Amino acid sequence: MAVTRTFSIIKPDATRRNLTGAVTQMLEESGLRVVASKRIRMSREQAEGFYAVHKERPFYGELCDFMTSGPVVVQVLEGEDAVRRNRDIMGATNPADAAEGTIRKSFAESIEANSVHGSDSDENAANEIAFFFAKDEIVG
Ligand code: IDP
């Protein structure tokens, strides 16, 4: 299995409850390595651009409100089959459907405030990493 990279966000509901370390520990214990990390306050423009694929969905405006409501931690994660590995430890979008032992089952407050983002394909991972990180900020 190839070592690949994915993009993660620890969302405002998790930073507000001081869960940055707890979430990162679960990512690391799943076999992922944090090769870039920064705490930022996302601008409206960044949130709208990042979630542009969801522009037509009814929750788009609220999602952008939520993602700009507090600090987030954006990260690049590296590991074998990183996209799938991260999606597995994240759990289902709706915490009510998330499996035991996943980040969303453990910490998410709602389908919107669900503690983490993770890329859903290698192609999107590359685009999302480039959206937030310069090459020299990633140290594998
Ligand atoms: P994902 O984060 O599991 O990949 P997506 O369908 O890509 O899920 O949705 C992006 C984000 O939009 C979710 O993580 C969640 O924060 C929010 N979201 C998804 N579905 C809903 C909804 O039905 N109501 C409110 N927010 C939603």
Ligand code: MG
């Ligand atoms: Mg998604």
